[in-house]
Amino acid sequence: MEGFVGALAIGSFSFYLLTVVCALITILLVNRECPYWSVLCLFSYALYLDLIAKQHVFGYIASHPLKILLYVIAYLLVGFAWSFVKWWLFVNKEALVFKAKRYSWMESCLKSRLSKAPQDNVLKQQLEGLSINSAMPSCLESDYSSTYFAISAPKVSDCVKSITLWILYWPISLLLVLMGDLITKVVHILIEKCRVVYESITKNAFKVNKE
Numbered sequence: 001m002e003g004f005v006g007a008l009a010i011g012s013f014s015f016y017l018l019t020v021v022c023a024l025i026t027i028l029l030v031n032r033e034c035p036y037w038s039v040l041c042l043f044s045y046a047l048y049l050d051l052i053a054k055q056h057v058f059g060y061i062a063s064h065p066l067k068i069l070l071y072v073i074a075y076l077l078v079g080f081a082w083s084f085v086k087w088w089l090f091v092n093k094e095a096l097v098f099k100a101k102r103y104s105w106m107e108s109c110l111k112s113r114l115s116k117a118p119q120d121n122v123l124k125q126q127l128e129g130l131s132i133n134s135a136m137p138s139c140l141e142s143d144y145s146s147t148y149f150a151i152s153a154p155k156v157s158d159c160v161k162s163i164t165l166w167i168l169y170w171p172i173s174l175l176l177v178l179m180g181d182l183i184t185k186v187v188h189i190l191i192e193k194c195r196v197v198y199e200s201i202t203k204n205a206f207k208v209n210k211e
Helices: 002-007 013-033 035-052 057-063 067-117 120-130 138-146 160-168 172-194 194-203
Strands: none
Touching: 013 035, 013 172, 035 057, 035 160, 057 067, 067 120, 067 138, 067 160, 067 172, 160 172, 172 194
């Protein structure tokens, strides 16, 4: 038994391995929005620290309740602040998806109409000036009102679980944003901003000289 405890003591290879595994599992559970399993994982790690690593975690909490309470309040305040940042990133990501679908639909409809009326200069100008933030052309408004893909704005009442996880696990949420969401968002924005350049390259590549 002493050999087992010694192998898992603070500073040992097994300790660092167990800590990394626990951290990765917790991150995975939070990312998949499994709050109960993530709490169980952290509680199990706390039991390991208290019973096997002899760090007396629960004893320290019991003997310093006011200090722990202040730490918890400060932690939650930071979590609440982070939840507003995360919500802003979330709704902007959803808005970008909506705008991209809306742009593709407008482009497809204008091209379809232009193929039937190739001499319509108004349609040509609307298609050439089309961007992800363009207003809906008046000729498409009636058709757009009946489309099925329109995305409604996210509601807080539908995202309580996610917001709770952002608050309780804000360090993990922040890490996931820095590793994935932020990079993806920046890349998507750059691609949308450079869409005109990409399309210009495509047009030049497929341009055929008329005799």
